[in-house]
Amino acid sequence: MTSQPRSSGPSRPPGRPRDEQVDAAILAATRELLVEVGYERLTMTDVAARAEVGRPTVYRRYASKEALVAASVDAVRQPSPAPDTGSLRGDLRAELLPRAAELGEPLLLQFLAVLLVSNAEGSPFAQVYWRKAVAARRAAFGEMLERAQLRGELAADLDIDLLTDLVGGGMIYQALRPAGVRDEPLAQRVERVVELVCRLLTGVRVDGPGS
Amino acid sequence: MTSQPRSSGPSRPPGRPRDEQVDAAILAATRELLVEVGYERLTMTDVAARAEVGRPTVYRRYASKEALVAASVDAVRQPSPAPDTGSLRGDLRAELLPRAAELGEPLLLQFLAVLLVSNAEGSPFAQVYWRKAVAARRAAFGEMLERAQLRGELAADLDIDLLTDLVGGGMIYQALRPAGVRDEPLAQRVERVVELVCRLLTGVRVDGPGS
Amino acid sequence: MTSQPRSSGPSRPPGRPRDEQVDAAILAATRELLVEVGYERLTMTDVAARAEVGRPTVYRRYASKEALVAASVDAVRQPSPAPDTGSLRGDLRAELLPRAAELGEPLLLQFLAVLLVSNAEGSPFAQVYWRKAVAARRAAFGEMLERAQLRGELAADLDIDLLTDLVGGGMIYQALRPAGVRDEPLAQRVERVVELVCRLLTGVRVDGPGS
Amino acid sequence: MTSQPRSSGPSRPPGRPRDEQVDAAILAATRELLVEVGYERLTMTDVAARAEVGRPTVYRRYASKEALVAASVDAVRQPSPAPDTGSLRGDLRAELLPRAAELGEPLLLQFLAVLLVSNAEGSPFAQVYWRKAVAARRAAFGEMLERAQLRGELAADLDIDLLTDLVGGGMIYQALRPAGVRDEPLAQRVERVVELVCRLLTGVRVDGPGS
DNA sequence: CGGTAAGCGAGACGGTACGTCGCGTCTTAAG
DNA sequence: CTTAAGACGCGACGTACCGTCTCGCTTACCG
Structure with missing residues (x-):
């Protein structure tokens, strides 16, 4: 050769x-x-x-x-397709739990911080990375939510982009909380966040709509 | 003497x-x-x-x-009490919109990034700051939600700490998105996040699950 | 009181x-x-x-x-009068040996060095000190030599100021040679310098002027 | 290969x-x-x-x-051989006058002072330099005097090392006297020192002891 | 198969910030 | 007005890292 x-x-x-x-x-x-x-x-x-x-x-x-x-x-990020388990709850878990695992890796965490610092300083690198890596993930997540809307599991008029921000921010926030302040393992905490998101998205029903 | x-x-x-x-x-x-x-x-x-x-x-x-x-x-952060407007929606707006304004200030944004980088590097400073400044804000927000639970506006079994993370993460996420990627002013975007949070927390039920 | x-x-x-x-x-x-x-x-x-x-x-x-x-x-130097033993040899020993002892003291040695450095840098302090402390000593030494000239022990046309420099330089030189290079105690070495000076000043006479 | x-x-x-x-x-x-x-x-x-x-x-x-x-x-010092003019007087002048010229250069003067200060502070550098640069010059001067002894111009029992110190000290002393105290040019003064040394070494006997 | 263009390890280079230290001046409170 | 304590402006110190450069060498291809 x-x-x-x-x-x-x-x-x-x-x-x-x-x-x-x-x-x-x-x-x-x-x-x-x-x-x-x-x-x-x-x-x-x-x-x-x-x-x-x-x-x-x-x-x-x-x-x-x-x-x-x-x-x-x-070089360490590999793309993965949006999951399609048939239910919003299943999709959310399938998408977010692996993501949480990634956040637990020190490398990604470190990088996330760098991304934010560079960004705040107006570095072009941050924008490039954001568009390339983050946007893809967001798009996948968005598709997932759209399918849920089509299935009627999710209110059709919810702004998916906004929802993505909310969930994404909630996830990242877990990873960025200093270890010394966290009181339970990251994985467990994230699992509970996922549950919470499921409850919220599928329509909480506090004491009935009757009132 | x-x-x-x-x-x-x-x-x-x-x-x-x-x-x-x-x-x-x-x-x-x-x-x-x-x-x-x-x-x-x-x-x-x-x-x-x-x-x-x-x-x-x-x-x-x-x-x-x-x-x-x-x-x-x-030195630039000054404490403010949790708002008490009588309704969850009012409280959320009263609490979050000023916070969004702060996030728009480059100084706080910059600092947030530093906090994250330092944190990832295991600096003690991050923890100290977290406990001192962030924890106070979180507590205020928590009280606000508890009052909503007492009033029955919010499901009583929702984990307030978790909810705080979710909302806080969603807010911060807005500020950290690179300016070049954002397509609308930060303030406006945050306003929409607040609306979304209100809808989710008060139990969305747009067109009923039946259809 | x-x-x-x-x-x-x-x-x-x-x-x-x-x-x-x-x-x-x-x-x-x-x-x-x-x-x-x-x-x-x-x-x-x-x-x-x-x-x-x-x-x-x-x-x-x-x-x-x-x-x-x-x-x-x-503050450490105290004046002492020029010795007058009646002979050049006696005067020289009486004047130079105590001086040699002083040179052995690290303090004076140190100061001498400072004096020289400051001098080379044009410091006013060096000149002041020179005039005040050194000049007095030189004058005493000069008087000593003049008496020797009057007694006929010393050639009358020798330049006393020059002679003072020569002897003084020879003495100081001993003290400034690095300790590691010296091979005999300072006191002993200086004693031999004094002897040499006596021989030279009283007129060496190698093998007679006849040739 | x-x-x-x-x-x-x-x-x-x-x-x-x-x-x-x-x-x-x-x-x-x-x-x-x-x-x-x-x-x-x-x-x-x-x-x-x-x-x-x-x-x-x-x-x-x-x-x-x-x-x-x-x-x-x-780096500025270059070695030169001991002169050999055939007479002590000539050799002395040939050796010492160039040396005096060097002493007139501010650089060497400055360095001399540094040498002394460093020495007094116990620096290794002083000893190294002393052995390397000064010792060579002294050896050349010593050879010169030995030849004079062989020719019978100089008393054979004079200690050459001691004599070298005396002459060297006298020379350096001239350069180190503060400029403000000196009353004639360095070169001229040194010339007179050389003359004095010649008289002393060749056995002074101006007008005989008799008168 | 020899030339040539690039890659390579090593390390010097100009620049800039670091965190420390000393100088000589100042501003306190106490006497 | 002196004293002890110590903050202050200044500026040099010696170190570390950045990003560039220049070496002598090696490795591939290309004629």
């Missing part, structure tokens, strides 16, 4: 090609350090050292620390 | 007391710069320069950038 | 008089630290602390570190 | 080599500032600025101000 006759295509650029193992090592090192020390205390020098790579080799791939971190986290 | 050391009382410590104008100038400079350049690009040197103060004078008060920022924002 | 009726005289200035014990403590602390850590590493804070005195109390007496050091060393 | 590491030889270390122009610029800047403001007022920041170099670049080469100054002066 090495002497493949060009086949056609964009005709690989001249010179030595980039080492893919280096690519992987850099991203892995970044993720590890991100979890271990956090964004602020992560240094390019440390990343290069852990990846057993020269510092310029990192910069050849990513122009800045911010870009490196973005890429390292981006 | 003349040399009696005032017996009890706080009896100021010896030496020149700290200049309160300096205190104020440092906090003001920090807030300004936080808004102008953001947390990462804020430097102690710049803070000192803007406050027209020596750098060690800043460090005398705050051991680190993190502590400085925490204090600067902390 | 405390209630002495003013006696008369220049009518003591108003207010609390300066504490003379403080004066002494400051100078003593300075000398100790000068010997222990040297001029560069000596700090006003340390001096004040060791003297158990506030820092401004030091500054009230001495405007700068340089002035403090000058005063501290100055 | 292609990857053979050159077998023996110095074989440059990996990485970018140090910029020799930077080396030179730093030393030059140091010398200039040393002359302009003196040792105490010389700052690493100023050196770096004048050399148009980052501050860390200076620290990469010299761990401290002391080491920097040592190197900067060290």
Whole structure:
């Protein structure tokens, strides 16, 4: 395969090609350090050292620390389709519980924080990531809710985008509460949030509509 | 008797007391710069320069950038009691709309981001702030909901703490969405979230489950 | 004695008089630290602390570190008359050997170095001290040599000022050679220098002028 | 064969080599500032600025101000052989007058002072320099005197090492006397010292002891 | 198969912020 | 008016990290 006759295509650029193992090592090192020390205390020098790579080799791939971190986290997210279990309750659980598990991973949590800080500082990277990764998830969630509306499980005039924000915010909020303040495991807490959301969305009925 | 050391009382410590104008100038400079350049690009040197103060004078008060920022924002929050308008809907609006206005201020937004980053990095400062500032707000909100439960406006078995998370997360989420992604003014968007929350909490039942 | 009726005289200035014990403590602390850590590493804070005195109390007496050091060393030198033993050799020994002993004291050595550095930097303090302390010693030495000339022990046309430089430089040079380079005790070495000076000044006569 | 590491030889270390122009610029800047403001007022920041170099670049080469100054002066001294004119008088003049000229240069003077201060503070740098630079000069001077002894111009039993100290001290003393105290140019004064030394060493006997 | 263009590890470079320390001045309260 | 205590403005210190550069070497392709 090495002497493949060009086949056609964009005709690989001249010179030595980039080492893919280096690519992987850099991203892995970044993720590890991100979890271990956090964004602020992560240094390019440390990343290069852990990846057993020269510092310029990192910069050849990513122009800045911010870009490196973005890429390292981006690479870890894999898309998954919106669940379709047939019931709103089932869909919600199928969608949100895995999401909660992800939030429990320190890497994603860390990244979330970075995203927010960068965002607040007007970084372009935040917007890019938001549109790319967050928007997809939101769209899936939205479809899920629309199906529930079609089935009549959910009030048809509820603003789905708004609802998505509410549920998403509620979920993320759990993960961002400092560990020392939380009194129960994240997973359990999130489970209860999911239950609450189900109750609210399917129409609470406090003491009957009769009054 | 003349040399009696005032017996009890706080009896100021010896030496020149700290200049309160300096205190104020440092906090003001920090807030300004936080808004102008953001947390990462804020430097102690710049803070000192803007406050027209020596750098060690800043460090005398705050051991680190993190502590400085925490204090600067902390000083800006003033407590307000939970509203009591007599109806859940009125209370929610009275409580949440001012909160939304605060979120619109770049300073608080910036601080929120810092809080999250610091938190993820295991900083003690995040926990302290959380307990001090956030917890008070949450308690007020909780009382508000409890009154609604007593009045029968809200299902008595709803977990108020959970509900608080959900609403709080939904609110904050609005503020943290990158400006470029938002399509309507923050205030207007939040108003709609409040409406949505009202509908959910008071038991939606738009067209009945029957149809 | 405390209630002495003013006696008369220049009518003591108003207010609390300066504490003379403080004066002494400051100078003593300075000398100790000068010997222990040297001029560069000596700090006003340390001096004040060791003297158990506030820092401004030091500054009230001495405007700068340089002035403090000058005063501290100055206070240790006491004048002594030029010896007059009747012979050049006796006078030289009587004058130079005590001087050598002084050079052995770390304090004076340290001060000498400071004097030189300050001098090279054009400090006024160096000149003042030079004129005050060094000049007196030089004058005494000069008188000694003049008496020797009158007695005919010393060539009458020798430039005494020049001779003083030569002998003085030779003496100081001994003290300034780094301890690690010296191979015999300072006192012994200086004794031999004195002997050499005596031989040279009284007119060496190698193998007769006849040739 | 292609990857053979050159077998023996110095074989440059990996990485970018140090910029020799930077080396030179730093030393030059140091010398200039040393002359302009003196040792105490010389700052690493100023050196770096004048050399148009980052501050860390200076620290990469010299761990401290002391080491920097040592190197900067060290680089300026070039060895010269002991003169051999055939007569003690000629040799003395040939050796000492150039030395006096050097002493007239502010740089060397400044350095001399630093040497002394550092020495008194127990710095290793002083001893190193002493052994390296001073010892060589002393040896040359000693050889010169030995030749004079062999020729019978100088008493054979004079201790040459001691004599070297005496003459050296006398010379340096001239340079270190504060400029404001000196009344004639350094060069002229030194010339007279040389003359005096010649008279003393060759056995003074101006008008005989008889008169 | 030798040339050439790029990748690579290493590390120096200019710049900038950090957090500390010392200087010399000031502002308190106590005497 | 002196004293002890200590805050203040200033500015240097030595360190760390950023992002760029320059080395000598290696690795692929391309003629």
